[in-house]
Amino acid sequence: MFSTPVIAAIAWAVILGGAGGLLTEIGAWYKNLRKPSWQPPDWLFGPAWTIILGLAAWAAVLAWNGTQTQGDRLIVIALYVANFVFHLLWSPLFFKFKRPDWALVEVVFLWSSVFAMCVWLRPYSVLASWLIVPYLVWVSFAAMLNAKIVQLNRPFGRA
Structure with a gap:
């Protein structure tokens, strides 16, 4: 009933979404960070990531079906593996290691991997390329938010 590309795309999205949730600790450290007034409420991040990763999984299937x-x-x-690695690294850097400054460096690689997906999926499926755009917009917004949190709370890494 489901093809291997569909199963792989679903697994990619579920693992990233699940790991992101497990690696995100909204504890006292995070609550005490100074954040900009334009930060969305914490409850919005889960649904946003669910939609974004679902669209990216759909894009993977469309692109795969368009390959020759x-x-x-x-x-x-390669695009999805690279993105998987860079996506998976951000949350532990920010939340587990409490290093938004390191996460800010890493988000450049995450953003680049998403941008590469937008560009490199296009020859296989124009729709797949467009389905990645919300991911690119969200990571762009997250990078700006990450940068503002670093600016408002530095230095990090001190006891």
């Missing part, structure tokens, strides 16, 4: 060669399929796999 093994080389094309390897490009799609």
